[in-house]
Amino acid sequence: MNSNHLLLEEPIRMASILEPSRSGYFPSMTRIVGTLGPKSRSVEVISRCLMAGMSVARFDFTWGDAEYHQETLENLRIAIKKTKKLCAVSFISSSLDEKPYVITIWVMLDTTGPELLVVNKGDQPIPLEADSLLVLTPDQEKEASPSLLPINFSGLAKAVKPGDTIFLGQYLFTGSETTSVWMEVSEVKGDDVICLIKNSAVLAGTLYTLHVSQVHIDLPTLPDKDKEVISTWGVKNSVDFLSLSHARTGQDIRQAREYLSKLGDLSQTQIYAKIENVEGLVNFDEILQEADGIILARGNLGIDLPPEKVFLFQKAAVYKCNMAGKPAVVTRVVDSMTDNLRPTRAEATDVANAVLDGNYLVL
Template identity: 45%
Template sequence: MAGTHVFFEPPKSFQSILEEDKDLSVPASTKMGCTLGPQTRSVEVLEQLLLAGMTVARFDFSWGTMEYHQETLDNLRTAMRNTKRLCCTMLDTMGPEIIVLNRPEHPISLTAGQTLTLTCNKSAAASATCLPISYPSLAGTGLAPGSQVFVGQYLFTGSETSSVYLTVQEVKGDEALCTCNNSCVLEGLALTVHIAHMRNEAPILAETDFAAMRQWGAANRIDYVSVSFARNAADVAAVRQVLDRECA
């Protein structure tokens, strides 16, 4: 049997793995997506992100106005021109996420043991005694005395100082009277609401999502739409129909 030569590559050291690859003939296959927010929206920081390898910029429409995100996008375009680096753009929808509405300018302080009302009345003002939420109705949520509800700073959930755990005492129509289990200060870009064991039946696109996709996404020729909290294939199909109908 004719012999064949077998070649083995010499083992690589850990140090060589950490060193920058000088061979630029093969383009990078991994995409690096970054969420652009208050600390990452200036031209200077965006230039650093692009030079560090950012290839997808995510605009999170769970918070912020279209004007705010437009300023960030304009800064990104300036940074791309300055660095000569291209970057895709992605609109991330709010979807059926439940958030606190009509928040005041100042933080909301809550004390352990106090009562707090959750309401679906979207015209109510958020305060230390009442939190209006974006969900259309409490009917069908399974909310009942003893249910646990969590309200916390967006992307900072779990912090005892900026999140509150509630126990429902009574449900009347679209209002739930709750007791605060801990003291905290609610603050941040957005406050999300999580009801334990709840099946969220809200539409996959919030009203604000339609406006964002139509007025901001289509106008700016955004590359991708990220569908938050997609529950099944029907949700994805519904978003595709909206894109084909209103953003083509």
């Protein structure tokens, strides 16, 4: 066989691309983690998610109380009985086809962690105009307005300096400049931080998060609020995975594991470290050594890192996870499908590359 023939060898048989897709004999090694939120918590929608291939149900305690998420979990259990699809909390049911079944649900509890939140007591949209000033204040008694936003952290003024970048929005971040803003710290005045808004946007909904680019936030990785949720809702439902948000060092994982072991029932719960900033990137090797799995939160990473650098870290991190035999999960894979039924070509390619690299997925 000559070298010219080798150059023309097809890595993929092109004719096969035109053949109809069909289910393979072997199940997919990639799992889909689905976050059950306000628009996906009904029995009907969860059933459709299970039929489409959702493997793990994720409960995000950034919003909603324990009662709210408990109702969602009960809907998930009903949907599993209805569809007879396992959603990789375990419970026993005897109502499927009048025969006893053991239904396994893999449940992931996502902590809030040291997340900065805007305290918005109202539900009216807040318009923010480019080139105007916005005050971030720890005084939570004040009302949110286009010129002032109360936040849940009193140490922001000590953490930032003029010139630092702060991102603000309901989700971090879809890339849509109509729902999130980026700002530059203009002045620190007492406990208040005065920012210059760089783009116009309308903040809608009740949850807005802040991310200060490459600045250490002096808050515990597992705050008391998260511990309360874990010790109550988490224990009650025997959660299988704890998604530890904003993991920054290996010590964060060790402390979380120590806390879980004290609860008894959660001593076997696996900890997935969520890498969301440069601190987690710098300490990635020690975090990987301590954690049971890794979640790459690309929304926040795309703020701390230049967007063109995120994929390089993703490639390197997933390779290291594969070498260590630990699952890797990537987030924000189909943002456009919150509004559209089909993913973009770029999103489909992104998902395909993630699968080929050896990722789990999260939607």
